[in-house]
Amino acid sequence: QKEVEQNSGPLSVPEGAIASLNCTYSDRGSQSFFWYRQYSGKSPELIMFIYSNGDKEDGRFTAQLNKASQYVSLLIRDSQPSDSATYLCAVNPPYSSASKIIFGSGTRLSIRP
C-alpha cells in the first residue's frame, strides 16, 4: 500500500462546478497535510495546509481533514479553466526520523468550459 494515495484522473469538471479531490494516507499518526497545485512544466505551488480535523477555507478552496478515516480532501468551488492542473496531496508522517513529506502521485484536474 502506498503511503499517500490519490486517483490519477483525469477528473473532468464543468466550469463553475465544484471539483472534489481526495487523498488517503496510511500512517494514522500523521500530523500535517498539504495540497499543492502543479501546472504542466512548472514546479508545485502550495495551495493549502491543514493540521486539525475539520474544514479549512481559503477563498474558493476548502481543505477537509478526517484523521479517523485517514483522508484529506480539497474542494474547489466555482471551478475555472485556470484551475486545470495536477493537484498533489502531501503528508508529514509521524515517525521521529522523518524530515520529509510524502507526496501522492497527483490527480489531474481538467475544467471544461
Place this chain on the structure above:
Amino acid sequence: GAVVSQHPSRVICKSGTSVKIECRSLDFQATTMFWYRQFPKQSLMLMATSNEGSKATYEQGVEKDKFLINHASLTLSTLTVTSAHPEDSSFYICSAREGMGQPQHFGDGTRLSIL
C-alpha cells in the same frame, strides 16, 4: 512570504560538463532543503534531503558522487550535477522548509538539457 529562488531556470550544455544549481530561501531561514527530479508526465522524485551544516541524505538509487549537495547556510543549498550526460537531462526542483511539520516551498525549477 515564503519565497524560494532557484537559478538558473534553464541550462543547455555539452556532455561531460558539471552544472551547479542554486536554491535560496529569500524571506525565511530554511533548516531543511530538498532536491527533486521530475521527468515529463511523471511524479516528483525526491533525490536528497539536506540540513544546514550537515551532509545530505540521499534517497536509494541516487549517486551521491554524481549529485553533490551543499547546504552551507540557512538560506542557500546547491546541487552540482557532475560530469553530466544526456540521461541526466530532466527538470530539477528544490524546496525549502522552515521547520518540521511546516510546508515545503518550491523554487521554479531548473530545466537541464545535456547534449
